[in-house]
Amino acid sequence: MKFTESWLREFTDPKISIEDIAAQLNLLGLEVSSVSKNLADFSKVVAGKIVSIAPHPDADKLQVCKVSISAASAASDLLQIVCGAKNIYVDMQVPVAIVGASLPNDFTIKPAKLRGVESYGMLCSAKELGLAEDASGILELDANIQLGTDLHAWFQKNQDTHIEIELTPNRGDCLSVLGIAREITVKNKTTLNLPTIEALSKEIVNPINIKISAKQACPAYRLRVIKNINQKTTTPKWIKDRLLSAGLRSKSFVVDVTNYVMLSIGQPLHAFDMDEISGDIEVRMAQSGETIRTLDDVEVALDIDTLVIADSSSVLAMAGIIGGMDSAVTEDTQNIVLESAFFTPKNINLKSRQYNLLTDSAMRFARGVDPKLNKFATEYATHLLLKYNDGKEALASNMVVQQQDVVSTKPITLQKAKVDKLLGVEISEKFIAETLVDLGNSIEKTATATWQVTPPSWRFDLAIVEDLIEEIARIYGYDNIPDVMPEFSYQSYKISNTANEIDMKNSLVNRGYQEAINYSFINEKLLNKIFRKGDFLKLRNPISKDMSIMRPSLIPGLLKNLDYNVKRQQERIRLFEIGKCFENIQNTKIEIPKLAAVAYGIVNPISWQDNKHTDFFDIKADVIAVLKSMNASSVRFSPIQDADPLLHPGKSAKILQGDKTIGLIGEVHPVVLKVFKIKQLIYVFELDIREISIENTSHFTKITKFPSIRRDFSVVLNKTITADRVIEVVKASSGDILQDIHIFDVYEKGFQESQQKSLSFNVVMQDKTATLTEEKVSTEINKIIGALQKELGAELRST
Structure with a gap:
């Protein structure tokens, strides 16, 4: 919409x-x-007025215009512009792209010769200025815009906001x-204002009667005759502009008005050429062998269960779906029959899909149109047609109506206790009652904190008590419902090795993640954009094209979840999923339990402090925390040399346990971000749960009473050597007294020409049986320095 x-x-x-x-x-x-001004980038486009129009001497479809772009323009200052649009006329104010103008899509205006006639500019359509998709004619400007006005600046100031x-x-x-x-x-809590409608000063007699033979499919049908319509009337510019904003282009005066009323208040209307109708109108089912040539000039053979509007000789329209060409209003139409009806959603939904005619009218009737709206819609359309009709006074008849009581909604019993239970928060009786009434419901209190609620005629989706509770929650505000952890009693027990899923979930939840559960099926096109094409497991009979592949990874599903939340203005998103993935390895189909997570946005919820955005090291810490919760040790990270398209090649790594790869981690590749139209960075990790080795029990280590010693090192080495390799060499060269190693700085700026870098780290040494002597510490330091020099060619800067 x-x-x-x-x-x-x-x-x-x-x-x-x-x-x-x-x-x-x-x-x-x-x-x-979207919420936007809908304004593209263009320059040197000004307001102009067409002073004269002459036929092109050598092209039937072109015209030569003289255009003024200044109120003080002399005849010699007029621009000569060749134009092929059919809707231009003398004194029409138009956008003029002068020589040197720049239009959207990098189009520059230059002097040109069109079939032998010089042209010094271009008259622009709305599409050529990027204002709308309509390219059917030159955009007509408001006559109050001063000639020569820069239109980009004018539209920036005056353009309506599009939603x-x-x-x-x-x-x-x-x-x-x-x-x-x-x-x-x-x-x-504001006032709802309906359009103002002027009462008819006089009515003519309606000469057409209605007969409804299919009352279940059409409980209400209303028509009015309007005579002396001038179809050559120019639709008011404000109506054209609003139709364009809604994605519809102007067609003709009568059609524009009926479309405008439909978009404004939701009631589809249809206009027939009265002079093409024979006798009265009947709403009935199609008869065997009947056909209709629709407005899009297609001959349709009608089934006998298709609801139609017919006269005494032929079918005029497929009810609620599309009109017929034979009775359509044309430029020569003078008298119309205006139809406004209620057709049951089930019938229109079935038939519009069967005939593949998914029109704006059918879409609304299929979802349910307010059965009480057809009278107001007829009056509103009549008001606009009579008010803006050019020439002879248009005259409207009385309305002819065939209508039975339409029960579109049924009463629902609502109890406050049920509301409080489902929402998890106590809502006052006053708020419940006022909200239901404000939403158009009729309510009757039948007992303490209990109401009989009848939904309004326009709400076909309110059928059960949960629907009403959802309505209350929407107005109360989902963000006003507090997060309350459920209370429960439990008996402590020892977790077995197979219960590590609980530890993983708890660890991630404690670090601010929320669990997601997705389908095990995924879209093949999306998968090929994220991973290299592989031997994916394809379903023989998928439930839809978007769910045709058994997922080889949890990450695509989480990225879709994240994309959904980003579009709802969430600034911090942490999601994880534990589930089965599926691979075809050497013609063997296997299930792989995996854990994956995505992180996006600020590190912490909004606070008074400046906040930073998530980076690689934040999610790395999350991985370490998860593995630590499982008692998984000897974990390290190694850069990926040839990453999937999913990950940034310079900002991703394998997660190793010993020499075994147990997962991957990294920043999502910019190309993948473009697929989801996300501008901020996203970080992900995924673990193969099968490959993780865990210690069955935690070991107690007595805290030693002897002090530890820390020493800092700075070494210069080749920039291709990874920090992980440095740690490996230091650990291999040291004895039992080495307790920990931590890299705290990498500096490359001063070593660009030599392809080297400076890496600083500290080691913690501690003897658990005695106080370390300076001699023993020096021996260990010399071992470390010697190993770094021998294994990595490192040079010591400082210790």
């Missing part, structure tokens, strides 16, 4: 910014995918600006 800020504020105008409105919509469950919302299928009530406004009204 696409719309503009000004359009929304006509229905409700809370005193908050559009960014705050977008944030509220996200928390209300309506995902805002796009990704709706879930259950929220068909929000496929209109009115539906979105209802949500904002409830959240901000």
Whole structure:
């Protein structure tokens, strides 16, 4: 659903910014995918006026325009521009890209000769300026814009903010600006304003009657005749602009008005050319052998269970889906029949998919249109048609209606105790009752803290008590529901070797991670972008194309989880998953238990201190903590020489236990970040649980009473030598008194020409049976220095 800020504020105008409105919509469950001015980068495009239009002497489809870009322009100052658009006219104000102008997609305007006629600029469509997708004609500017005005600056200041919302299928009530406004009204306690409609000063007699033969599929049908319509009327610019913002281009006066009403309040309308209708209108099922030539000029053979609108001689439209070409309004139409109806969702959903006609009208009827809306929609469309019709006064008839009671929603019993139990927080009776009423529900208190709730006519998705509780939670605010750990009693017991999954989970949860559980199936295209193409296990009969491969890794699923949360403005994300992965090794299909995690954003939750973003060493510490919780020792990290496309080649490593690879860790490759359209860095690790060796028991070591000694070293060595290799050499050269080694600095700046680096580390030495002597310490230091010189060619800088 696409719309503009000004359009929304006509229905409700809370005193908050559009960014705050977008944030509220996200928390209300309506995902805002974009909020923007929709303004591309262009320059030297100014407001101009067409002074004259002449036919091109050598091209039937081209015209030669004289254009003024200044109010004081003399005839000699007019620009000659050749244009092929059909919608231009004298005195039309248009965007003029003058010579030297730069348009989106790196297009520069130069003097040109088109079929022998000089052209010094270009008249621009909305698409050529990056304002909309419509390229059907030259963009018409507001006549109040001063000639010569820089249009990029003008649009920057005056362009309406565009909002796009990704709706879930259950929220068909929000496929209109009115539906979105209802949500904002409830959240901000503001007034909901419906469009003002002028009463008809006079009515003509409606000559057409209605017969509904398929009342279950069409419980309500309403029509009105409007005469003296001028289809050559130019649709008001504000309506055109709003249609463009919603992704629809202007077609004709009548069609533009019906589309605008549908987008504004959610009721699809259809207009027939009255002079092409024979007799009365009947809503019935199609008869055997009937066909219709639809508005997109396709002949469709109709099944006998297809609901149609027909006259005495033929089918006029597929009800709620698409109209017929034979009765369509054209440029010559003078009298129309305006249809507004309620068609049952099940019928429209089934047939629109069967015929592959997923129109805007069908989408709304399939999800449920308010059955009480058709009268107001007819009046609103009539008001706009009569108000803006050019020429002779348009006249509207009385409405002809066939309608039975439509029960779209059923009462639901709601108890406060159930609300509190499901939400985990106590909600007051007053808040529950007020919220339900604000959302349009009718409520009746039947007992203490118990209500009989009838959902509003526009909410087809409210069917069970949990639906109502979700509504209360949305308005209360999910972020206002506190995190409360469940209380339980337990008996302590010794964890066996097979229970390490519990230790891993607890370790990660304690470090701020949350567990995710994903499907074991994954999209093949996504997998090929992240990993090298391999012998993946492909399902013979996948439930969908997006779930055709048995996952070889947990990371793709976690990246999708992370992407979902990033789009909902989460600044700190830590997710992990433990589950089975699947590989085909030498034609043997095996299951591999793995642990994977992803980290994104700031290290700690927002506080008064400056915060840093997660880096490699933060997630490395998480890996060490997890393995330590499992009593896994002798763990080290080794740079990956040939990483998968998933990981940054210079910022990734293998996780080793002894000489055995047990996992990988690193920064996600920038190419993969682009796949998910994420700008900040992401870090991941994955462990093969089978390969991790653990100690069965923890060993007690008595704390020695003898002091330890620390010595610092700085050595110069080849920059290709890894820190892990240095640690390995130091440990191999030292005796039992070496307790620990820690690298604390690497410096390369002063050694760029020699391809060397300075590496600083300290060692901790301690004899558990006696106090260390200076002589013994010196012997150990000499051993370390000698080994570094011999094995690595290192030179000592300082100790």
